[in-house]
Amino acid sequence: MIRPDAPVLLEIRDLEARVEDKAILKGVNLTVRAGEIHAVMGRNGSGKSTLSKVLAGHPAYTVTAGSVTYRGDNLLELDPEQRARIGVFLGFQYPVEIPGVSNLEFLRVATNARRAEQGHEELDTFAFEDLVRERLQVVQMDPAFLERSVNEGFSGGEKKRNEILQMALLDPLVAILDETDSGLDIDALRIVAGGVNQLANADNATLLITHYQRLLDAITPDYVHVMAAGRILRTGGKELALELEQRGYDWVDQELAALEAAQTRTPAEVA
Amino acid sequence: MGASLAAPAGRASAWLTPWLAQLPPPAGELAAVQQRGRRALAEQPLPSAREEAWRFTDLSLLAQLPLQPASSAAPLPTLPPAEPDVLRLHLDGCGDPLAGLDLPDGLQPLSAAELAQGLGHTLAATGCEHHWSVELNHATAGRVLALRVASRARVRLELVSTQPAALLPLRVLLVLEEKAQLELSQVLLAQQAGLTSLVLEAHLARSARLEHGLVALGHPDAALLGQIALEQEPESAVALTSVSAGWGLARLEPRLLQVDGQAQSTLRGLQLVDDHQIADTHSHVQFGGPEGQLDQLHKAVAAGQGRSVFNGAVRVPRAAQRTNAAQLSRNLLLSDRARIDTKPELEIVADDVKCAHGATVSSLQTDELFYLQSRGIDADQAAGLLKRAFCEEVLRQLPTPARSSCPLERLLLEAR
Numbered sequence: 001m002i003r004p005d006a007p008v009l010l011e012i013r014d015l016e017a018r019v020e021d022k023a024i025l026k027g028v029n030l031t032v033r034a035g036e037i038h039a040v041m042g043r044n045g046s047g048k049s050t051l052s053k054v055l056a057g058h059p060a061y062t063v064t065a066g067s068v069t070y071r072g073d074n075l076l077e078l079d080p081e082q083r084a085r086i087g088v089f090l091g092f093q094y095p096v097e098i099p100g101v102s103n104l105e106f107l108r109v110a111t112n113a114r115r116a117e118q119g120h121e122e123l124d125t126f127a128f129e130d131l132v133r134e135r136l137q138v139v140q141m142d143p144a145f146l147e148r149s150v151n152e153g154f155s156g157g158e159k160k161r162n163e164i165l166q167m168a169l170l171d172p173l174v175a176i177l178d179e180t181d182s183g184l185d186i187d188a189l190r191i192v193a194g195g196v197n198q199l200a201n202a203d204n205a206t207l208l209i210t211h212y213q214r215l216l217d218a219i220t221p222d223y224v225h226v227m228a229a230g231r232i233l234r235t236g237g238k239e240l241a242l243e244l245e246q247r248g249y250d251w252v253d254q255e256l257a258a259l260e261a262a263q264t265r266t267p268a269e270v271a
Numbered sequence: 272m273g274a275s276l277a278a279p280a281g282r283a284s285a286w287l288t289p290w291l292a293q294l295p296p297p298a299g300e301l302a303a304v305q306q307r308g309r310r311a312l313a314e315q316p317l318p319s320a321r322e323e324a325w326r327f328t329d330l331s332l333l334a335q336l337p338l339q340p341a342s343s344a345a346p347l348p349t350l351p352p353a354e355p356d357v358l359r360l361h362l363d364g365c366g367d368p369l370a371g372l373d374l375p376d377g378l379q380p381l382s383a384a385e386l387a388q389g390l391g392h393t394l395a396a397t398g399c400e401h402h403w404s405v406e407l408n409h410a411t412a413g414r415v416l417a418l419r420v421a422s423r424a425r426v427r428l429e430l431v432s433t434q435p436a437a438l439l440p441l442r443v444l445l446v447l448e449e450k451a452q453l454e455l456s457q458v459l460l461a462q463q464a465g466l467t468s469l470v471l472e473a474h475l476a477r478s479a480r481l482e483h484g485l486v487a488l489g490h491p492d493a494a495l496l497g498q499i500a501l502e503q504e505p506e507s508a509v510a511l512t513s514v515s516a517g518w519g520l521a522r523l524e525p526r527l528l529q530v531d532g533q534a535q536s537t538l539r540g541l542q543l544v545d546d547h548q549i550a551d552t553h554s555h556v557q558f559g560g561p562e563g564q565l566d567q568l569h570k571a572v573a574a575g576q577g578r579s580v581f582n583g584a585v586r587v588p589r590a591a592q593r594t595n596a597a598q599l600s601r602n603l604l605l606s607d608r609a610r611i612d613t614k615p616e617l618e619i620v621a622d623d624v625k626c627a628h629g630a631t632v633s634s635l636q637t638d639e640l641f642y643l644q645s646r647g648i649d650a651d652q653a654a655g656l657l658k659r660a661f662c663e664e665v666l667r668q669l670p671t672p673a674r675s676s677c678p679l680e681r682l683l684l685e686a687r
Binding site: 058098100109117149150 | 650
């Protein structure tokens with residue numbers, strides 16, 4: 001839902017980032033207000049996943065220019081755990097398996113870390129079990145998954161549901177979901193999308209990173225952004241996603257080539 | 272401090288002769304054994320780094336420890352109450368652990384004649400009767416806890432020992448008759464400088480089962496020398512799980528013989544080192560006949576400037592056809608100044624066998640850490656969770672009494 005007067009949650013300005021020696025983000029600009037759902041689309045290698053990891057604070061990525069503010073504060077100076085505690089959530093494209101760490105304990109420790117930040121009291125084992133059982137319904141997950149190790153031996157769909165369960169427990173203000181639809185069959189996609197829709201409200205915002213229109217059939221975005229070569233090339237409404245689906249990404253390449261040609265010409269003209 | 276233990280002082284065994292000379296004269300039920308042990312120590316040099324089996328573990332540091340045999344018991348730690356069907360014995364090297372106790376059905380002390388016959392039998396069978404650390408135990412141990420588990424009986428036993436600022440020699444002999452079952456939880460604690468010496472041997476008759484969980488939590492100025500010798504008749508099963516942490520030096524040598532094969536052996540080991548600590552496990556498994564099975568997992572966590580050593584010998588002679596043995600050593604290296612030495616040592620003569628072995632050394636995985644951090648868990652806590660998960664695979668194999676005497680948090684605290 002777009003409300004021009006809604007508070008800005010996330011403001012990304014001219015963001016550039018690299019991994020090792022390779023520049024990936026080359027000037028990303030994006031403003032996200034409360035209540036909005038944004039979709040970021042683009043080919044493999046366009047920088048979508050890098051953007052999500054940079055926002056979550058992955059140590060392998062270095063920000064080289066630009067800024068990101070979250071509710072007015074500099075997000076980039078915070079450790080990953082601090083970002084999570086103040087309400088930034090990353091749903092992983094490939095959730096990590098952690099043998100030996102119980103899913104239930106992991107969820108409880110994470111939930112309590114967020115609650116402490118929110119000024120809520122810590123939940124003991126029993127209170128947490130009540131909460132988690134209620135939230136399991138958001139993604140129609142079997143309580144048996146709580147007894148297993150984190151993501152260990154989970155199918156692709158189960159891992160993604162576990163991500164949305166974490167989102168339901170952590171109650172983020174900005175949720176970045178990195179290709180949450182990849183590897184899902186139709187039923188799992190419907191359940192995961194249903195979970196995201198249930199959790200979206202007027203106070204939070206969602207950033208969906210995806211290749212495909214099919215996720216956007218289930219979750220209606222307010223904005224669609226097309227990324228290419230490390231920046232957002234075009235922004236539109238949900239119809240932009242439909243256009244992409246029909247025309248493919250070739251026109252993006254053409255537009256990018258034109259843009260790059262214009263940029264290399266500019267200094268000569270100035271001279 | 273831990274650092275002092277790692278620094279060798281002077282000639283390796285100069286202390287040994289005067290130390291032997293001032294020991295109290297041999298006495299009690301083990302007087303003859305003491306005499307033999309002392310003679311052996313006088314003749315046998317202290318193992319040195321020139322011997323392959325002691326390449327990484329320097330015993331010269333023993334010279335710095337208080338090695339007077341314990342003359343009075345150290346105060347006991349606070350432990351959770353024993354489970355109702357578990358017999359808890361305090362093994363302090365001084366008093367009679369069975370004094371004033373009613374033993375449960377199926378558990379009896381060995382008679383003097385049985386003791387004379389059985390003591391040292393399994394040590395000899397597994398080839399370690401003359402090992403230096405065995406002779407040291409023999410030279411000083413004044414008592415032996417010698418017990419028989421009767422045929423078809425099922426017994427749960429817990430042995431608790433606390434090391435005083437001295438040498439604590441612990442000697443145990445267990446005889447499991449046919450189809451006997453023994454769950455043995457053993458806790459060794461040291462909170463001050465000293466040496467704990469454990470020699471435990473057990474003989475399992477046909478179809479007997481032994482589940483032995485050993486938890487050894489030490490002190491940076493304390494050393495542990497442990498020899499566990501197990502002899503298995505066919506159809507018997509052994510599950511030995513050992514966990515050690517916090518010792519300046521810990522050397523464990525589980526030695527296992529499947530007399531005629533056809534038995535099952537499960538070995539689980541976990542050792543944690545930090546600061547300048549050394550933990551060294553030398554295991555030895557010998558198959559004396561066909562169709563024996565071994566499942567071995569050894570894990571180590573090395574932090575600080577700690578050093579972990581694992582040597583896993585498996586002997587499969589021609590008689591041991593259709594042996595199925597698997598050995599895995601997994602190591603977590605938490606600092607670039609810590610060190611891991613791990614080596615499988617398989618000697619296979621039989622041609623129709625399955626013997627697998629493997630070793631891994633890694634640090635904490637960045638992706639796992641980031642995943643936990645991205646959920647609001649701080650870096651230290653995330654590292655702790657991952658470390659605990661690594662240890663948990665072995666810890667959960669401990670029998671309940673051993674496990675409850677060794678809460679995870681305590682163990683990981685010892686390891687810091």
